[in-house]
Amino acid sequence: MSLLSNTTTLLDKELRTEFRSRELLTTTVVFILVVLILFSFAISPTTEESREFGPGLLWLAILFAASLMLQPCFLREQSNDTLSSLRLAVSDPFSIFLAKLIANTLFLLLTEILMLPLFAVFYNIPILPELHYLLLVLFLGSLGISIAGTALSAISAQARMRELLLPLLLLPLLTPVLVVSATVSVSLLDREPVIQWKGIGFLAIFDLVFLTALWLFGEYLLEE
Amino acid sequence: MSSPTPTGLLFENIDKRYGGLFALRHVSLQVAPGECVVLAGRNGSGKTTLLRIAARIVRPTAGKLSFPGASSDSASNNRPGYVAHTTMVYDELSAEENLILFGKLQGVPQPVARAQELLKEVGLYERRASLVRTFSRGMRQRIAIARALVHRPSVLLFDEPATGLDPLGISWLAKSLGDVHRSGCTVVMSLHGESEISSLATRAVQLDAGSVVADTNSGASLRSILTFGGA
Numbered sequence: 001m002s003l004l005s006n007t008t009t010l011l012d013k014e015l016r017t018e019f020r021s022r023e024l025l026t027t028t029v030v031f032i033l034v035v036l037i038l039f040s041f042a043i044s045p046t047t048e049e050s051r052e053f054g055p056g057l058l059w060l061a062i063l064f065a066a067s068l069m070l071q072p073c074f075l076r077e078q079s080n081d082t083l084s085s086l087r088l089a090v091s092d093p094f095s096i097f098l099a100k101l102i103a104n105t106l107f108l109l110l111t112e113i114l115m116l117p118l119f120a121v122f123y124n125i126p127i128l129p130e131l132h133y134l135l136l137v138l139f140l141g142s143l144g145i146s147i148a149g150t151a152l153s154a155i156s157a158q159a160r161m162r163e164l165l166l167p168l169l170l171l172p173l174l175t176p177v178l179v180v181s182a183t184v185s186v187s188l189l190d191r192e193p194v195i196q197w198k199g200i201g202f203l204a205i206f207d208l209v210f211l212t213a214l215w216l217f218g219e220y221l222l223e224e
Numbered sequence: 225m226s227s228p229t230p231t232g233l234l235f236e237n238i239d240k241r242y243g244g245l246f247a248l249r250h251v252s253l254q255v256a257p258g259e260c261v262v263l264a265g266r267n268g269s270g271k272t273t274l275l276r277i278a279a280r281i282v283r284p285t286a287g288k289l290s291f292p293g294a295s296s297d298s299a300s301n302n303r304p305g306y307v308a309h310t311t312m313v314y315d316e317l318s319a320e321e322n323l324i325l326f327g328k329l330q331g332v333p334q335p336v337a338r339a340q341e342l343l344k345e346v347g348l349y350e351r352r353a354s355l356v357r358t359f360s361r362g363m364r365q366r367i368a369i370a371r372a373l374v375h376r377p378s379v380l381l382f383d384e385p386a387t388g389l390d391p392l393g394i395s396w397l398a399k400s401l402g403d404v405h406r407s408g409c410t411v412v413m414s415l416h417g418e419s420e421i422s423s424l425a426t427r428a429v430q431l432d433a434g435s436v437v438a439d440t441n442s443g444a445s446l447r448s449i450l451t452f453g454g455a
Contacts, residue, residue, distance in 0.1 A: 006329055009325060010329070021316060080310045080312055082313065084281045084312060085312035085326065085371065088279060088280070089303075089326050089375075
């Protein structure tokens with residue numbers, strides 16, 4: 001019960017501070033927007049080419065934007081040592097991770113939902129027919145990025161080369177998520193859409209395994 | 225202020241190592257419920273590490289920490305209140321939002337009322353809606369102290385609580401600490417030199433290079449440790 005109430009309280013804090021400053025959301029939206037626009041003008045693809053590599057490009061932009069967004073996740077807790085006050089206050093440290101990863105997932109999803117119409121326009125890909133499946137893939141992929149990224153953000157925040165460490169650890173770890181999410185998205189946005197349940201299953205299992213690992217070992221990541 | 229359950233502190237053979245460096249070496253110390261203990265010592269003598277271990281923020285490399293007298297349930301006031309060098313509150317939240325946040329996290333009944341009560345006590349009620357980042361150093365220290373008190377802890381740990389306070393602020397802090405101590409709270413604080421705050425001490429412990437080198441509750445020795453030990 002305290003896990004749930006602590007997570008809700010901390011999630012409220014995460015959302016309140018972010019919507020007050022809008023630092024992470026602005027950075028992420030601008031980054032994805034710039035990447036999508038630059039590539040659409042640089043390559044000027046045909047519709048068929050767009051269907052083939054557009055989703056991959058979208059996921060690459062999401063991954064890089066997420067690494068920007070995840071960097072300050074624990075770093076901003078360090079200036080006033082608020083991580084220590086949180087650890088003192090909560091009965092289960094997993095609630096700190098849970099609140100942060102839910103907030104990160106929500107921020108990523110919000111960014112993606114804002115970007116999807118622009119992606120459809122710039123790359124001339126109709127997204128409406130399979131939108132619900134596409135949203136499911138975006139949710140599972142974003143959740144995977146957030147779970148692994150939140151854990152690695154806690155590790156990198158305590159390291160000396162913290163700005164470099166997170167992308168160095170995050171990108172190789174998330175390569176399977178990126179590959180599978182992009183592959184499933186390509187199939188969904190094809191002229192004859194196919195739903196790759198194996199890929200969706202892989203994403204769900206990835207999320208579950210990393211969430212369980214975080215629940216089991218998260219406490220040690222917060223230690224000084 | 226309601227009286228907390230009298231709780232003491234027991235450090236048994238505590239070691240803390242950072243790599244090859246010993247921050248604390250075989251520290252054994254018993255703090256009786258209701259005592260007000262001052263930790264003195266030079267910079268780097270291990271005072272902050274000992275307080276952070278007592279706050280359960282840092283895990284000792286070896287040894288055991290316990291809280292004699294603490295109730296066996298998971299009551300929030302079993303957790304020590306800790307005031308560190310930093311404020312440990314969020315700059316982007318208002319004073320009231322910070323106290324409500326930490327009150328809720330610690331299961332304080334009626335956290336809004338408790339936050340407002342504390343804001344009045346620390347003299348920040350008029351600025352309750354202001355973001356902490358707009359506060360002066362002294363005001364930040366007041367909100368840090370209010371945060372540590374929000375769950376009515378039975379043990380309070382202060383790491384150089386007078387840092388950044390002007391003489392008026394120090395007088396206010398000495399009075400507040402005195403009130404907290406008289407309500408039955410066990411207080412352990414690190415200090416440099418003698419001050420209005422150190423007059424509350426019933427015992428002084430001097431640390432040097434991570435070990436306890438003096439421990440006294442007699443008036444003259446206590447003043448001597450506070451005057452010269454913290455140099």
